[in-house]
Amino acid sequence: AQSVTQLDSQVPVFEEAPVELRCNYSSSVSVYLFWYVQYPNQGLQLLLKYLSGSTLVKGINGFEAEFNKSQTSFHLRKPSVHISDTAEYFCAVSLSGTYKYIFGTGTRLKVLA
Amino acid sequence: DTGVSQDPRHKITKRGQNVTFRCDPISEHNRLYWYRQTLGQGPEFLTYFQNEAQLEKSRLLSDRFSAERPKGSFSTLEIQRTEQGDSAMYLCASSSGLVYNEQFFGPGTRLTVL
Numbered sequence: 001a002q003s004v005t006q007l008d009s010q011v012p013v014f015e016e017a018p019v020e021l022r023c024n025y026s027s028s029v030s031v032y033l034f035w036y037v038q039y040p041n042q043g044l045q046l047l048l049k050y051l052s053g054s055t056l057v058k059g060i061n062g063f064e065a066e067f068n069k070s071q072t073s074f075h076l077r078k079p080s081v082h083i084s085d086t087a088e089y090f091c092a093v094s095l096s097g098t099y100k101y102i103f104g105t106g107t108r109l110k111v112l113a
Numbered sequence: 114d115t116g117v118s119q120d121p122r123h124k125i126t127k128r129g130q131n132v133t134f135r136c137d138p139i140s141e142h143n144r145l146y147w148y149r150q151t152l153g154q155g156p157e158f159l160t161y162f163q164n165e166a167q168l169e170k171s172r173l174l175s176d177r178f179s180a181e182r183p184k185g186s187f188s189t190l191e192i193q194r195t196e197q198g199d200s201a202m203y204l205c206a207s208s209s210g211l212v213y214n215e216q217f218f219g220p221g222t223r224l225t226v227l
Contacts, residue, residue, distance in 0.1 A: 004155075006155075009153075032214065034215075036218075041220075041223070042220055042221075043117070043204060043218040043219050043220040043221050044156070044204070044206075044218040045218075046215065046217075049215060090155050090156070092155075094214050099144060099146075099161055099168075099169075099208070099214050100146065100158040100161060100169065101146075101148075101156070101158065101216060102158070103148075103155030103156050103157070104155050105153070105154055105155050106153075106154070106155050
């Protein structure tokens with residue numbers, strides 16, 4: 001069965017430090033990969049997506065992610081975080097030929113002053 | 114383009130009551146999805162529509178849950194005889210018919226069952 005694993009439930013990091021949020025997936029078919037951010041009491045906002053082509057994907061707010069097919073990973077990175085990046089981050093996959101998303105359990109990023 | 118909207122944003126109800134939520138997708142999107150998110154978890158797929166046809170339902174969607182999308186526009190999700198375990202955020206999303214299926218999410222309806 002397909003699944004998405006976000007191993008880190010919480011990641012504290014100081015402001016202006018780099019951060020990496022990890023995402024691994026399990027699938028026997030081609031996938032599309034997404035990272036969403038959720039601020040308190042709000043819906044999900046798309047940060048970036050991998051569909052095909054270049055494995056390094058750049059998104060909004062200075063985030064980027066790298067698709068690694070051999071590692072079945074899609075880790076999210078930002079070289080320098082801000083207080084405003086404090087939020088919950090979700091990795092999701094959409095399987096080729098289907099339309100629903102399978103989400104990970106989320107990583108709560110807390111940026112410290 | 115005003116995005117995906119959901120109404121109400123919050124709903125408190127007593128156990129055993131029926132509740133109905135509404136979702137208005139982005140106007141040109143033909144696919145509409147419902148997800149449920151409980152505290153500390155990622156969203157879980159419930160069901161999706163292509164135009165007015167309900168094409169897939171999760172096993173999470175018990176007989177007490179019913180979703181409709183009349184005329185392929187807005188959608189409603191009804192929960193009958195609510196239980197405390199139904200307390201969650203109910204998220205709606207929509208997408209166009211493009212291959213990669215980028216979904217746009219609404220703000221959600223937070224349901225609390227007392």
